[in-house]
Amino acid sequence: MSQEALAAGVQAAARRQGLRSGTDRMRVRKWERGVQPSEESQAYIAEALGWPADIVCANDWPNWLPLTADSVIPFGPHSSVPALREALRTAMERRTFFAISGATLSALAADWAAGPTSAAVQAHDGKPIGEDLVAFLEDTTQQLAAHATEQRQHTATLLDAHLSTVTEVLEHSRYTPALGLRLHTLAASLAQTVAWHRFDLGRHTHATQNWIAALHNAHAAGDEDMGAGLLGDLAYQAAWRRDHATAARILNHALTRAGNPAARCLLQLRLARTLAARGDRSERRAVLRALAAAEQHLSDAGTERPAWCAWVSEADLAVDSGQALLDLGDTGRAHQLITEGERLLPAARDKTRGVFFAYRAASYLDLKEPEPAAAAAQSLILARRIGAPRCVNLVNDLLPRFQPYARAEGVPELLQLAAA
Template sequence: MTQDALAAGIQAAAHRQGLRSGTDRMRVRKWERGVEPSEESQGYITEALGLPADNVRSDDWPNWLPLTADGVVPLGPHSSVPALREALRTAMERRTFMTISGAALSALAADWAGGPATALAQARAGKPISDELVTFLETTTQHLAGLVTEERQHTATLLDAHLSTVTELLEHGRYAPALELRLHTLAASLSQTVAWHRFDLGRHTHASQYWIAGLHNAHAAGDHDMGAGLLSDLAYQAAWRRDHTTAASILNYALTRAQNPAARCLLQLRLARTLAARGKRSEQRPALRALAAAEKHLNDAGADRPAWCAWVSEADLAVDSGQALLDLGDTGRAHRLITEGERLLPSARDKTRGVFLAYRAASYLDLKEPEPAAAVATQSLLLARRTGAPRCMQLVDDLLPRFQPYQHAQGVPELLQLAAA
């Protein structure tokens, strides 16, 4: 939109309210150069851009404005802060009216896979940032992310504040290259953690924006394994929403740069899951090859793992392999693997245990065994409610129609009553 076109749109917005606006091209130019529009003018700007009126936060100009047409900030030498700003802006919206397309996400993954292999230089100006402050943010972030599952559900506001602080430091601070690298790494890690919070609550556009912001900052830090992990999370979300074409595309791009065996294990597991879920005979062999690759990478993985995939274990390999085999029709073997994986999972990962239990319930239903299915589905639902994970509750809700033919089986009426409560 040109300056003249925006000015005309603002004048028209004022006219529709029986008022006049003196906005012209020169005033728009002043706004672009840092002069803050009045609250009234910001309202007219919103209408001229076709945005919801409740987007306006006059005390946060211009951060409430969308930065892109499709929600995806392109990778570039100075894209890390704009991507963070876009995520923070999206999270402040009272309603989300835009969904990021699979094509836009696949294009972003392709740009990442084919981009420069070195860290991206950022401009450094403003007030000096101390090593002590960054160390404090790193330490407290690690502590918050390491809390037990039921406590982590209460940390969202603290993590949001940490990410906002890191964004301000990156944008307005002055720091040496080593400190800049740490700030980008911290921004990537925080973005990933916040994204999972949003994803668990079903806020998919918000989660996507935070994962995208994390990708920009991992790219700026030159951390390709972290970048691959963030793409893997976007792929997991796409698969969760049944967009397996996008998920497979993103994962294949992520695998081009991931190096750590634990990271490659997780990527291959997720690729196997999404290939199997597509239900095509032609995908059976690629899915089995991905499972075999995941097993090999896990065997090769040592103690030196990126923090974001340090948790990948034999339990994850067993359950995700079992779920893939379930989709491929190998029900008996799938049931054994899912049961074994759930048994191996440590108690500290109760949210994941809830997901695994839901998978096990599905495998029991495939075997037409409603009693054990009801028992583990009940456990899954109770764990999901205790840990505050609506996403996990949805897994059980999706199974409920399959229990309807077994309403007289032991445990089924109680499960249905619990789910309705």
């Protein structure tokens, strides 16, 4: 849009309010050169550009302005900071009306798989930062991420602040290439953690943007395994939202460049789960191949694992294999695996335990055994205690299946607890 066209759009927006704006080409030129428009003018600018009024954050000009038509920053040598900025903008809750399409995410995954690894770009302007600050940010981030699941619900604001600080440092400071590499890696890790927090709260647009921002920064750091894992997270979200076609496409792109056995195990487990959930019995062999590959990769995985998948264990293999078999109709074996996985899970992973409880309840319902299935109450109690709405939703989705067994042992108590 030209300066003249934008000025005319602002004037028209004012007239629709019964007001008059003196905006002309010269004023637009001043805005382009750093003069901040008034709050009223910013509202007119949003309207002239076709955006709803609630996108405007007058004190954050020009950061609230959209950067792309589909809100997904393409890969490039300087894309890591804009991707972080896009995630931070989305956090203001003014852009959650966006639904990033599966086609857009699949295209991003294909670009990642096809393109060369991007080198971290050294900033040349701004005040220099040293190793002490970067080490402090790394150490405190690790401490925040290491809290027990029940306590992490209280650290979201601190993680957001850390991510904002790292973004500012990347954009406005001067640092060595070695420190730049560590900053991009830290930004990727922080954005991934924030994404999972938002995903657990059901804030899917914000979660998606943070995973995308993390992907750009892992790309800048040259960390292919982490990039593959972040695509795996986006695929997990797509599968959770029942877009299994998108999930499968993303996972297949991720597997082209993942090298660490633990990373490949996690990706193959997610691929098996999403292929099975599609309900196409003709894909049974593909599901079983993915499960066999995951088992082999876990066997090959040693102690040298990326931090983001260090937790992958026999418990995850058992439960995810069981859930895939459940979708294939092999309920007996599925129940055995899910129960075994729950038993193997470490005490520190309460959120995962809540998800496993819900999976186990579903397997009992498939066997028409409502009494042991009513143990889903454990998942509901646990999820409410640790602040995990995603686990609550898993149980809520099962509730209609309990209605035919309303008088079975434990079921009335579960339904009463869910209604409380």
